[in-house]
Amino acid sequence: MPRSGDSLFQLTPKEGEPKHSKVAIMSRSSNGVVQALLTDLYQITMAYAYWKSGKMDDISVFDLYFRRNPFQGEFTIFAGLEECIKLMQSFHFSESDIEYLKTVLPSKTDPKFYDYLASLSANDITLSAVPEGEVVFPKVPLITITGPLAVVQLLETPLLNLVNYASLVATNAARFRMAAGPETTLLEFGLRRAQGPDGGLSASRYCYLGGFDGTSNVLAGKMFGIPVKGTHAHAYVTSYITLEDLKIKTLTSLDGSSEFNFIDLCLKYQKELAGVIGFLPDQVMAGELAAFISYAQAFPEGFLALIDTYDVLKSGLPNFCTVAMALNDLGYQAQGIRLDSGDLSYLSNEVKARFVKVANHYSLPWFEKLTIVASNDINEDTIHSLNQQGHSINCYGIGTHLVTCQKQPALGCVFKLVQINKKARIKLSEDVDKVTIPGMKNVYRLYGADGTALVDLLQDSSEVPPKQGDRVLCRHPIQESKRAYVIPASVRALHEIWWHNGKVMKPLPTLTELREKTKQSLRTIRQDHKRALNPTPYKVSVSSSLYTFIHELWLESAPIGELF
């Protein structure tokens, strides 16, 4: 092990080679929960300094929140809470963790500190939070952690890690859902571009929560019960060269009554369809037809073909229709096609037009309702643009832009001390947006008569909750002149206690329930807060009493400067 210990922040040569460990790459313990050691070193050094000065058990309150909504939007979906709660259940340092830390901390570190570390758990922590899947806004504490200062600090990094990406990608998924509309199927195809294996799994899980319908990630299907979807790749098509590559010629009809020479049947339809939808059989790629035939033989009831390997209109689509019509003779209905390149608006409309022609010619109404999947590097703006241009896509497969959140690849959640030993603390900043809202707070969402959320209100935890029908003064936390009276038709306390006294306090919703929760919560948010272009900011306010308190504490905490 390297001994970086005596120079916690030194520039000079490392002592010893970083040993390339052959141990497993495991960010999580065998129960799937993240390890306590998945934290920043400064949490450990701070824990030591707190312990050394006898401050480690000071009862502290930290808020986890973000300062700005992602993607130039005005809302965020809160996700990752279940994983945070599970971290509470399993939080501890193993013997081997302690051994490792002994190599990192200075050699003069008091050995009793390691006994202290080994004794830690999250049993004295109270975690209250907004329910997972709720729409949330800047400055509102998503999670509030109360407990011994040193333990709470150790939890900072893993909590931020678990909430930041989960909420970001769930929000991204919700935005794609709003762009695509409720009727379009949305599939997450991001595994190959995610931040490693676990990044891919998190993406699948939280995109589903945010409103996607399924994923291509099989392991995510197995672990989380998310529907898994997919057909074939270009390589499947190019792996066939001619019809002679087909070793099996036949296919049995759906009712099992007879076996057909499926290739001959396809060739018959190829000729017929040339006239119906307009193509030249000698421009059709034989290898592509062979690939489609073999795929249909494997999945006669689930035939969906990728039609852009060579030329969509001259080869891919003719070959698809050919095989689909042959399948129809045997009692099977094909499912549709996928486009992975080109002008998706134009091509999807052309494809649809030819489907209509086939449907009319053969009196097969289902043929015009075939699925048209698009999957070429699609982002939120692409969908808005396709909507404007007009298209016939009814399913999107979305990878890179969804899981990497290209438009904004990080949500800036922070974790700030707001109270210690019952004294409220404030963190000042030259940037007033970064000033923390001090003290232990309650968060209320005030709704109008139609169930729409009007405003979020933070109060000191000692204040009386706002009541429906009351006239409630809601103030901007910083700007004196910004304030408004609101008469809520209903009021909801957003925070619930999820972990207390070493116990999970409420049943954790299933992933399907969380997905439903997200949908419902989004429905309570006004459309102008949700729209893609220039959305209206939702207001997060503080009570009059909290406003006064913030500003008193601010003056108390700031050094008096020179003349402004």
Added chain:
Amino acid sequence: MPRSGDSLFQLTPKEGEPKHSKVAIMSRSSNGVVQALLTDLYQITMAYAYWKSGKMDDISVFDLYFRRNPFQGEFTIFAGLEECIKLMQSFHFSESDIEYLKTVLPSKTDPKFYDYLASLSANDITLSAVPEGEVVFPKVPLITITGPLAVVQLLETPLLNLVNYASLVATNAARFRMAAGPETTLLEFGLRRAQGPDGGLSASRYCYLGGFDGTSNVLAGKMFGIPVKGTHAHAYVTSYITLEDLKIKTLTSLDGSSEFNFIDLCLKYQKELAGVIGFLPDQVMAGELAAFISYAQAFPEGFLALIDTYDVLKSGLPNFCTVAMALNDLGYQAQGIRLDSGDLSYLSNEVKARFVKVANHYSLPWFEKLTIVASNDINEDTIHSLNQQGHSINCYGIGTHLVTCQKQPALGCVFKLVQINKKARIKLSEDVDKVTIPGMKNVYRLYGADGTALVDLLQDSSEVPPKQGDRVLCRHPIQESKRAYVIPASVRALHEIWWHNGKVMKPLPTLTELREKTKQSLRTIRQDHKRALNPTPYKVSVSSSLYTFIHELWLESAPIGELF
């Protein structure tokens, strides 16, 4: 389990609820290697179709490569290979994987397919690749996989997943290193903003490979032997309010000879320093001083303080100097300060100027060499801009922009079939950049007399390798007129065989060796390919014979169109 089986791509209602699994979230098996099921569903459906048509054992060759360098740059660091090789070692489907797949595939799937799946391993796969840590360029196969078609396809998704992010973040790290220069310490602080726990670990590992000096991620330190670094957060400072919060007043001198009232000593220096570096003791925040004192008591040999909680020049820096001078009386040298906000150019220079004053006043030359760490949302452009403005920073802590690769959060590696049953295959596209280079190839890097890389050359594997001193014709793979003669002073075959016949064929380098390899490889690349602004593209060429072959196969594979 959900039965999405009979509708592999259907829009209509899901049968059964996605069961919210309480199983562990584990993208990796207990040995830390990714699971075989971490793949896209279409790999499984294709495997079935291949198996069903008797094509599963067709010997196929796939190239893994990317088409464009990331970050508007002209180079990429190849990383992730070790994890790919380990995947080969462990690749198999478990009984529970098979049970799950039975719920996903159509009910009519031939049950013998599951026996086939259960029997699979990567023992018949050959994996050749560029060494990890090498600088690489578009179109060059980074990894070439040869083996039974169905198995190779199943490997596609995990291989892409393992290479894409690893190479992207290693490249990003290398760019930060070039921006900051070789003497500046670079620390990765990205855990809280990474794509979940494993994303954070991968970031730490591959940033180190790309040239960083350490990480804040303690688990990454334990697992990979990467030096871990860190001090304290703003919360540490705000957790103290007055000097009365200090329960311990004393500190023992380095030589152990005597115990001092450390608080009194600090207060003495506070008065003295006010005149030396210019500050008003009544504008200094007492809580911050208390925090620094307690931190110094815990880490007298490693005292580095975050000085921007209140006001850098009026409070943070005076408090740091106060404590550092008191430590000096006891024989300890402080390490330095960290700035996490504000104008980093101005502040770092102001800090440095005051360090120089202290150094001169007390004749302590080391005081002007104290570490100045900057860590506020820094990206590559920030560093270039700071270099232009002038600054005194000698260490950067970099998080969000490094690990999320904000500038381009995905590297678009692809995995393309280039040969099957000894027949070369080409994938055409309307975008000529997307046309694949067919066949089994060898890759050579041609160097000039000074050891600089001149050009990469792809040849058909049957061709004679280029030799040093020969005049080698290097052609653009697509554009007829672009070609050049090169006389290499030396030639290196870039690919090596890493996995064959179920065995790892070469010792895998340690992470430190990979980091060194990256450094060396970057040194062989001309500066104009590496610069941040408008870099010159490095040329990747094909032999004359491969050029001819590509274009013959192209014509053969493309349908003849209408008049152009």
